[in-house]
Amino acid sequence: MSFSMGGLLLLLLVVLDTPQAEADPCANYIVLDTSWRATTNLDRSVVRCDSQLTNISWQGWYRMVHKTVSIRMPETCVPPYRCGTNGPLWLNGAHPRPKDGIVAREVCGSWDNNCCHSRVPSIRVKACPGNYIVYKLAKPPYCFGYCAETRTYFQQRLKLKMVLQREPSPAEIAQFSLQIREKMIQMGYPNDTTVKMV
Known part of the structure; x- marks a missing residue:
């Protein structure tokens, strides 16, 4: 059995260039447990901006939790000055079902009486077994912050x-x-x- 140098080099390039399978985000996520993100938070004494937070790397997947319960981003407009920030970020589209796999979704930022004044880079979203959602969030611009509904996933889905x-x-x-x-x-x-x- 003999290989030419060109064939061996091509084989090595194919092996090295093959992307590694991404770990399942349902088992590989960071918990984002910050009560100030709640849509019910109207306190403006401390304004937080996700773009300025140093404890979040914006790499990987995130699961939103509030008081040990899985929660999720709102799917409807959140007025400005809620969620502990100036410009609340909300999911402009429905959350996926578990059978949908990973989907891309648009995120809107409310500001200046406009529900979708600013669009941040789209994010990836996955519904996981066990009735929770994970998000691959993007670092938002300006003083925007990701919001979280404090109702449980069950309450959200059934309505x-x-x-x-x-x-x-x-x-x-x-x-x-x-x-x-x-x-x-x-x-x-x-x-x-x-x-x-x-």
Whole structure:
């Protein structure tokens, strides 16, 4: 068996130029647990700008957490001066479902009575098994900051509203639990998901 030098060199270049598979971001992320990012934060005594933070490298994937619960970026406009910053950043598009894999999404920054006054570089987003979201965030310009909804992922995805004017019967509770479970499975939750009404 003989190789010419040109063939061997080409083989080495192909091997060296093949990109390494990226680690699954659902298992390889940095927790971003900063309560000031909450959409409910109206405190302007300390204004934070993600572009000026020195404790975040803006490399890799991030999972947003608030009080040990996974949360996510809002999908609707957040008015200026919320989330502990001047220009709140929000996801301009829907979050993916687990079966969608990694998707690119546009991020908008609210400023000067314009919900999408500034667009930062698009980010990558993935829905993970276990009902949480990870983001490959980009360093934003100016004094903008990524916002986080403080409602849980479950509350965000279902967006169900139930108003009862009487105590439900056990049969109604069971039926409602079944309907919620079916909706969750349609949204990409595992088939073995269980729902308990308390």
